[in-house]
Amino acid sequence: xxxxxxxxxxxxxxxxxxxxxxxxxxxxxxxxxxxxxxxxxxxxxxxxxxxxxxxxxxxxxxxxxxxxxxxxxxxxxxxxxxxxxxxxxxxxxxxxxxxxxxxxxxxxxxxxxxxxxxxxxxxxxxxxxxxxxxxxxxxxxxxxxxxxxxxxxxxxxxxxxxxxxxxxxxxxxxxxxxxxxxxxxxxxxxxxxxxxxxxxxxxxxxxxxxxxxxxx
Amino acid sequence: xxxxxxxxxxxxxxxxxxxxxxxxxxxxxxxxxxxxxxxxxxxxxxxxxxxxxxxxxxxxxxxxxxxxxxxxxxxxxxxxxxxxxxxxxxxxxxxxx
Numbered sequence: 001x002x003x004x005x006x007x008x009x010x011x012x013x014x015x016x017x018x019x020x021x022x023x024x025x026x027x028x029x030x031x032x033x034x035x036x037x038x039x040x041x042x043x044x045x046x047x048x049x050x051x052x053x054x055x056x057x058x059x060x061x062x063x064x065x066x067x068x069x070x071x072x073x074x075x076x077x078x079x080x081x082x083x084x085x086x087x088x089x090x091x092x093x094x095x096x097x098x099x100x101x102x103x104x105x106x107x108x109x110x111x112x113x114x115x116x117x118x119x120x121x122x123x124x125x126x127x128x129x130x131x132x133x134x135x136x137x138x139x140x141x142x143x144x145x146x147x148x149x150x151x152x153x154x155x156x157x158x159x160x161x162x163x164x165x166x167x168x169x170x171x172x173x174x175x176x177x178x179x180x181x182x183x184x185x186x187x188x189x190x191x192x193x194x195x196x197x198x199x200x201x202x203x204x205x206x207x208x209x210x211x212x213x214x215x216x
Numbered sequence: 217x218x219x220x221x222x223x224x225x226x227x228x229x230x231x232x233x234x235x236x237x238x239x240x241x242x243x244x245x246x247x248x249x250x251x252x253x254x255x256x257x258x259x260x261x262x263x264x265x266x267x268x269x270x271x272x273x274x275x276x277x278x279x280x281x282x283x284x285x286x287x288x289x290x291x292x293x294x295x296x297x298x299x300x301x302x303x304x305x306x307x308x309x310x311x312x313x
Contacts, residue, residue, distance in 0.1 A: 030269075033262040044258040059300075061255060063307045065266045068256045075305070086264035094276035095267065097283070097290075097297060106301030108267075110293065113300075114275050115268045136262055139269035145278060 030140050032168075032183035039185070042132050052126035055116060062112040066105050076102040114150070118143070121152045121213055129185060130212045136183070137164050154210060161206045175199040188212065 033041075045053045045061050069077050069085050077085070079101060082092055095111040096103055119127055119135035127135070134157070141164045146156055168180050177199050181189055192200055192208025200208070210216070259266070268275065283290040 030264075037258075037261045041258040041262040044255045059303070060307070061259065062266075063304050064252045064255050065259060066304065067308070068252070069266070075301075075308075085266070086260075087267050088265055088269065088273055091265070091267045091273045091276045094273075094280045097293065104297070104301055105304035106297035106299070109300040109304060110297045111267055111272065111276060111279075114279065115272060118268075118271065118275060135271070138271045139263055139265070142270035143274055145274065148278065150275070150278065 032136065032140060034182050035185055038133055038136055038183060039129075042129055045127075045132075052128055053132065054126050055113070058116045058127070059109060059113065062109045063105070065112075066108045070105075076104050077108065078102045117150065118152055121154075121157065123151065130188070130209065133183070133185065133188075134209060137161075140164075141167065154214070157213075158206055158210065161209055162202070165202050165205050175201050176205060181205075 042053070043049075045057055047057050047060070048054075066077070067073075069081055069087075071081050071084070077087075077092075082089070091111075092103060095107050097107055098104075115135070116127070118138075119131055121131055121134065122128075138152075138160050141160050143152060143160050144156060145151075146159075147153060152160075165176070168176055170180060171177075178189075181200060184192075188208065189200070191212075192204050194204050194207075263269070265272065279293070283293065
């Protein structure tokens with residue numbers, strides 16, 4: 001690797017570590033929505049009703065979201081409009097590519113398409129219900145792009161799921177009971193519970209998601 | 217299928233040749249504002265930050281660094297942003313018609 005490449009890699013690691021630390025330190029992880037809410041959102045995105053969200057459906061939702069935040073309809077989200085949203089100011093600043101202190105529809109949509117690519121873990125250009133559920137988890141927990149390829153690898157997913165488990169296991173008994181896993185699709189909860197004891201161990205939680213993604 | 221559907225189907229290739237204003241006329245009517253409001257409410261209930269929360273911050277940070285160190289990536293991203301900006305403008309115009 002050239003000196004410039006090494007510098008680039010070092011800079012990336014340092015900045016990503018800072019971003020991750022800032023995200024972790026900013027607040028405790030916000031509670032996850034209920035499974036029914038996630039299903040409602042998924043169904044709203046899946047306008048073709050084929051059980052998967054494609055890029056066009058995602059982009060259309062991005063346009064609708066952008067329009068809802070652009071209160072004065074000038075095709076930009078400015079600092080004043082930002083205050084009425086839950087958009088993280090640090091993310092706003094970073095994706096404002098032309099640095100005009102406003103997000104135009106292109107900057108907003110392009111960043112959201114990056115999120116779609118990250119959420120599309122099996123890389124089939126569609127988001128399935130399990131991928132969307134994992135996306136919601138990772139929005140709160142974060143993700144470490146260890147190999148810096150902009151996509152979620154299974155090893156990286158395992159790391160995020162382990163962190164999610166630590167956050168979700170509020171009574172610290174080493175298992176997720178129904179109340180702690182209320183964000184999960186009920187059928188998945190049953191399927192992942194290999195020993196049928198009515199709760200999910202860390203291993204069941206992580207393996208359940210991994211197996212569902214890989215068809216294992 | 218009734219006659220109006222046939223008419224639209226016959227006009228569609230011609231409309232595509234003539235340009236987007238005609239396509240907009242032949243296209244299905246845009247979703248009602250109520251449907252869009254429901255979509256926003258549903259998404260905001262599960263993802264309050266539309267830019268991806270902590271996941272979005274990590275992605276944005278990586279992009280920023282890529283752009284600083286690789287100018288070609290920045291040019292590519294600028295082109296995509298412009299294309300998306302135009303697509304949004306076209307979508308907004310379709311909603312008006």
